[in-house]
Structures are given as structure tokens and as C-alpha cells.
Amino acid sequence: MTVALNHVDTGGQGVPLIVVHGLLGSADNWRSHVKQWQERWRVVAVDLRNHGRSPHVEGMSYTEMAEDLLALMDQLAIERAHLLGHSMGGKVVVSLALLAPRRVASLIVADIAPQAYGHDHDAVFAGLRRLQEGQPANRREADALLAEHVEERATRLFLATNLQRGETGGLELRIGLDQIEAGYDEIMRAPAGEGAFTGPTLVLRGGRSHYVTDDKLPALREVLSNARVQTLEEAGHWLHAEQPEAFQAAVNDFLSLQEGGRSLSE
Template sequence: MTLALHHIDTGGDGTPLVVIHGLLGSADNWRSHIKKWQEQRRVIAVDLRNHGRSPHASGMGYADMARDVLALLDELNVAKAHVLGHSMGGKVAITLARLAPERLASLVVADVAPQAYGHGHDRELGALRRVRDERPADRRQADALMADHIDERATRLFLATNLVRGEDGMTVRVGLDQIAEDYASISGEPDGEGAFEGPTLVVRGSRSPYVTDAMLPALREVLPTAELETLEAGHWLHAEQPEAFQAVVNGFLARQAD
């Protein structure tokens, strides 16, 4: 069963750009980019299931998440879109391209390869679970709790975008239990079979381990037409190098026929 996803829709004419966030992110994380992109085109940014303001449900398989996005496009009467996904969202985008290639005008994959990864997110999930369970009074106390799990302030600030105020203190809006129970799907390969032959851009960070040179042959088996751009950044390349990220994405989209 598909879920009705919360989303941001700027409106506008032409082929829209659909933006899909990564694990523990949301459409809100992309607002600065959306503000720029909407000057040129319609932008639709989604909250995936168990993220942001979207419903919580069991199952984090990539086919399920891609079908949620397809259902939203159907609801919005969008026949074809440029689709951009970062990290986990990139795997959702690849799955979407495999399951319904006719719905994609182009594909942009930000710092992820179509493969399984061995590293986990135990620290991040543990930090958010601590906030959920202890209900701190404010964001300062929430940050102190998360600091017991995570040293890097930048990571804590990112996780804090998931905090909301409840009746008895701060809590989280993500479906932590649903994400944890199906984390194997998240860390696995995208769903679908075969290659996506449409126009594709892969943007990677030079300091990120997610798309290494050793991964490129396997990546090109799934995305054979992919253009590759490398930014001087880590995994969060769109946040670390926003202007450069905008430039490479806009240059690619400008070459596509709407």
C-alpha cells in the first residue's frame, strides 16, 4: 500500500524537478536550493515515509518508497519529471528510474552508488531515540543528550531538524522504530532490474566514501549514460558546496529537453 507523502510544491510550468532527501532528512533540508531552482522551474520536494511530516509505516524497501513517490506524481498529474535524490534518496531515485523509466526526463544521483553499504547509523538513531525517550525541555537539553552519542556538532545540528515540541517536551518526528526494523533494506541495493538508459548525472564528494573510483564500473552497469562530477566536499556535498552543487545540476538540467 502506498502512502500519501507530505511534500513542498512550488507550482510553475514545464517539467518539474522532484527532490528526494536522504536518511533522517526531509524536504525542509532543501529549502535554500528549492528557492533557487524555483526561479527556473517547478520544484516538488518530498518527505519520504517515516520522515518529515509524512506518515509512519513498516517497510523501508526501495520499491515501496519509489511507489510512494510515483503515487504522488500521479496525484499531482505529473507525467514526467527530472528526479534528484541524495544518498538514500538517490537509491529511491534509481529504483524509480528502473521501475518507471518513462516517467523520468532525467536522473540526478547525489553521492551514492547503486550498491549495498556496510556502515550503519547506530549513533544517529541512538541519539534521536534518546531524545524521544527522555523528552528534554528544550533544544539545548536535547543537544546535550545527543552529544553523549555524537561528538560532531554539525551532525547534531542536522539531526535536530527532526526535533519537534510535544506536550511533555521535545520529541522526534521520524519513525525511528520503522527505520531501525528495516535498516537492512536501507543499506542494501536499489530495487528493480537492468539499467536506466536515460540522461543521468552523478555528483560525488571528493572526501566521501560513497562513490569511489572502484565503484564506478558497477555504477555504470546500472547507469551507463551517467555524467560524473566531483565536488570538493564530503557526503553532504549540497550543504558543503551549495553554489557548486547548484551549478553542476543546473548545467545538466539546461541540456535536457523539457
Template sequence: MPVTLNYLDTGGEGVPLVVIHGLFGSADNWRSHVKAWQQARRVIAVDLRNHGRSPHAEGMGYDAMAEDVIALLDRLEVPQAHLLGHSMGGKVVISLARLAPERVASLIVADIAPRAYGHDHDTVFAGLRHLEAGEPANRREADDLLGEHVKERAVRLFLATNLERAEAGGLRLRLGLDPIQADYETIMGPPAGEGSYGGPTLVLRGARSHYVTDEMLPALREVLPAAEIETLDAGHWLHAEQPEAFREAVERFLAGLAE
């Protein structure tokens, strides 16, 4: 049964751009990009299940998450959309394109390849669990708790976007941490579906990221044969590290498509 996702919709005419965040992210992380892109088109930013303000639910399979997005498109009466996904969100949009290609006008995949990856979030889970147990009263306490496990300040600031005020006071995580951690193996696995998506595709990758290396490109093109590859001077969070270059690359790609 699909989850009823939370979303931000700018309204407007034409084929919308649907933006899907990565692991531990949310639609809120994309507000500055949405504000810029909405000048030219309708933009819909989505909170995936167990993220942002969307409901918590068991199962983080890419088929299930793609079905959640399809159900949202149905609810909004959107027959077809441009899909942009970063990291885990990139696997969601690849899955959707494989499972329901008729719903996809184009794909923009940000710094992820359609393959399985190794485990590299152990310290993040440890930090989030420590924060959860510590019941911080404010953001400084939350940062101290996270910092006992997560040393990179930029990562702590990103994770702190998942904090909200608890009814009883203090701060709590709005993540569905239990189902995310229970299905972490699936999240790190390949996208759902089989075969390739041959429609217009842009793959943006970070020059300092290990997620889409040159060695991965032949396998990537088997799944996304029409992919244009563009490399930005950034790491994995390229949309945050190089926001203007990222926005401009997306705008150029979409402007070159006939709608």
C-alpha cells in the same frame, strides 16, 4: 499500499524537478536550493515515509518508497519528472527509474552508488533513542542528549532538524524511528528493480566521501550507463557543504536537456 507523502510544490510550468532527501533528512533541508531552482522551473520537494511530515509506516523497501513517489506524481498529475535524490533518496530515484522509466525525464544522483553499504549509523540510532527517552524541554537539552553518542556537531545539528514541539510541551522526534531501525538492513542494501536506466543521468559525488569511489564507477555505469560523473570538493553532504557548486551543477545539467 502507497503512503500519501507530504511535499512542497513551488508550482510552475514544464517538467518539474522532484527532490528527495536522504536518511534522517526531509524536504525542509532543501528549502534554500528549492528557492534558487524555482526561478527557472517547478520544484517539488518530498518527505519520504517515516521522515519529515509524511506518515509513519512499516517497511523501508526501495520498491515501496518508489511507489510512494509514483503515487504522489499521479496525485499531482505529473506524467514525467526530473528526479534528484541524495544518499538514500538517490537509491529511491534509481529504483523508480528502473521500475517506471517512462516517468523519468532525467536522474540526478547525489553521492550514492547502486550497491549495498556497511552499517555506520549505530551511534546515530543510539543518540536518537537517548534523545527520545530523555524528552528534552528545549534544543540545548536535545543537543546534550544527542552529544552523549554523536560527537560531530554538524551531524547533531542535522539530526535536530527532526525535532518538533510536542503537544504536552517539550520536543519530540517526528521521525518514524521504529520502522526505520527495523528495516535498516534494507536501507543499506541496493536499490530495487533490475537492469539499467539509460536516460540522461548526472552523478554528483564528494571528493572526501567514501560513498562513490573510483572503484565503484564500473558497477555504477552498469546500472546508469549514460551517467556523467562530477566531483565536488565536499564530503557526503555535498549539497550542504558546497551549496552553490551543487546548485550550479544541477542547473547546468538540466539546462543541457531538451524539454
């Protein structure tokens, strides 16, 4: 069963740009980018299931998440769209492109390869569980609780975007943590679908990230056969937050190419 995804739709004409966040992210993380993109394109930023303001349900497979996204496209009468996904969201948009290629005008995949990855979120989940137990009254208390398990301040700040004021006045998580942890093995797997997506594709990777290293490129191109790979040298995994202007420029140039009807090889 598909989930009715919470989303922000800027409205506008032309082929829309649909933006899909990564694990433990939300549409809110893309606010500043959406503000810029909406000057030229219709932008739809989504909260995936168990994230942001979308419903909490069992199942985190890429087939399920891609079908949620397709259902949203149907709801909004979007026949084809440019799809941008970061990290887990990148695997979601690749899955949609493999399962329903006619619905995809182009792909922008941010710092993820279409493959399985190892488990490396144990400390993050432990920190989030500590938040749940600690019931912080304010963000300073929340940061102290997270710091018991998560050393990097930037990661703690990112995780804190999932906090909201509860009915009792304290801060609480708005994500479906139980469902995400139960589905974590599925999240770490390769995207759903078979074969290759042959449409225009931009893969943006962080020069300081380990997610899309050179050794992963041959296998990446087996799935994304028309991929152009662009590196933001000074960025890590959260390249859209660490190098926002360079990220914006790369996306704008790519989408402008698609508007002009030119292929990536020209």
C-alpha cells in the same frame, strides 16, 4: 499499500524537478535550494515515508518508497520528471528509474552508488533513542543528549532538524524511528529494479566522501549507463549543504542541458 507523501509543490510550467532527501532528512533540508530552483522550474520536494511530515508505516524497501513517489506523481498529474535524490533518496530515484523509466526525464544522484552498503548508523540511532528517553526542553539539552553518542557537531545539527515541539511543550522526534530501524537492512540494500537506466544521469559526489569512490564507478555505470560523474572536491557526504553554490551550479547546468535537448556526450 502506498503512502500519501507530504510534499511542497512550487507550481509552474514544464517538466518538474522532484527532490528526494536522504536517511533522516526531510524536504525542509532543501528549502534554500528549492527557493533558487523555483525561479526556473516547477519543484516538488517530498518527505519520504517515516520522515518529515509523512505518515509512519512499516516497510522501508526501495520498491515501496519508489511506489510512494510514483503515486505522488500520479496525484499531481506529473507524467515525467527530473528526479534528484541524495543518499537514500538517490537509491529511491534510481529504483523509480529502473521500475518506471518512461516516467523519468533525467536523474541526478547525489553521493550514493546503486549498491548495498554496510551498517554504520549505530551511534546515530543510539543518539536518537537517547533523545526520545531524555525528553529535552530545548535544543541545547537536545544537543547534549545527542553528544553522548554522536561526536560530530554537524551530524548533531542535521539530526536536530527532526525535532518538533510536542503537546507537552518539550521537543520530540517527528520521524518514525521504530519503523526506520526495523527497515534499516532494507535501506542498506541496493536499489530495486533490474537492468540499467539509459536516460541522462548526473552523479554528484563529494571529494571527501567515501560513498562514491573510484572503485565503485564500473559497477555504477552498469546500472546508470549514461552517467556523468562530477566531483565537488571540498565536499563530504552532505555536499548540497557543504558546497551549496557548487551544487546549485552543477544541477542548473545539467537541467539546462536537458531543456536544450542536447545529450551529455555533446
